[in-house]
Amino acid sequence: MVSMPVEPSIPANPRQAVADAYNVLAKPYLNWKESNGSKDGERGLQHQFNHFLQLLERIPEVSDNAQVLELGCGAGIPWTDMAARCLQSTGHITAVDISQAQIDLASQHLLQSDTPHSNITLLCQDIMNLQFEANHFDAIYAIFSLIHLPPNDQKMALVNIFKWLKPGGLVFMNFSGDPEASVSVHQWIDDKTEMYWSALGLGGYDEQLKNVGFEIVVREVAINVEDGREIPFVYYIAKKV
Template sequence: MASPAPHDMSNGWEAVASELIALREHSSTGVEVIQTWAQNLSNGAEVLDLGCGAGVPVSTALVEAGHKVYGVDASPTLAAEFKRRFPQMSVVCESVETSSFFDRCFDGVVAIGLVFLLSAAAQRQLILKVTSTLKSGGHFLFTSPYQICRWEDNWTRLESLSLGKDAYLELFSEAGLILVKNYTDEGENYYFHAKKP
């Protein structure tokens, strides 16, 4: 497996940003899951999109549902494209692990196609940070395979790691989150929907 380039906060995503933007331009994979999840939020909810990319299709679905999105992406190209698409929304070009947006509180947090790109320790820390930034009654949605597995990311060629459903449920318990539901979309992506009581 490849190692990320030194000082590349995006872990290889900046190098493939243009191709990713083009591929996702008309993607609707997962939109129904996002729309279903977003129904748990009040109108005009503030949602943090971790690893937002260019905002298609996740942030697009959230904005269309009437929510205010705050995007975080460590790729300068992707963050700039997000800003171009959603000039009324806020975006920062930062690592999700150290984002300044964790100083705020949100009604919802999404992390689609992100969590499994992190090490086991970083995944745990991210889930704890998400819990701390969620308001009471807030909702968290992320993707990761339900089984324990490792694989090479098709885009960056870096290692991806799913801790497996049982480990994520243990992390929820540790963080003070409760599992609401699991979803699978048309691309066979597996979603964990958790809530902060």
């Protein structure tokens, strides 16, 4: 993600712009991750995600029927697949993405493969339009997804995540690790499709999580190398108390 000052070219509907972009870039994005993603960053992310899943497994109340929500599942690999395997006999995952092209890929990878998962429900839905009962999920995770929301939507998403989690529930998510709030709009991957990101700044995320009511369990700033550029991201595991 490239951070830039707010520009007049910001889309009138940033979330729809993101959906339109991923409908074009779903498959190219998979190829880009393989060729341009940060292997060290991916290993670090996988380590933290495994830690999150291990913490989830240790909650006694979720040993038989964990309810997990993924916000922004993309093509379903690797994170949805990893979570589904971990919770194969003990839980169900509701995986959401705003892009129908991404949901179609996720269905191919997760539901139509030689060994399909039976514990996944896929939904093509805007995160900000989701409606769930309070205290419904044991865990929620959002990887490289909430960064596509406008700043005020990110704040509201954190409020909703807290509401949807059961007491003691866990959340895993990452954001831009830039120290200052920022908005970025530029042509991405194919150099012609417009993509949108925003960030609250490191202090903004720390403050917002605490104001909502989360207890921060893990906070780590790590560097991803993308297309030769060093991109900071902050990773959180937090608990609803």
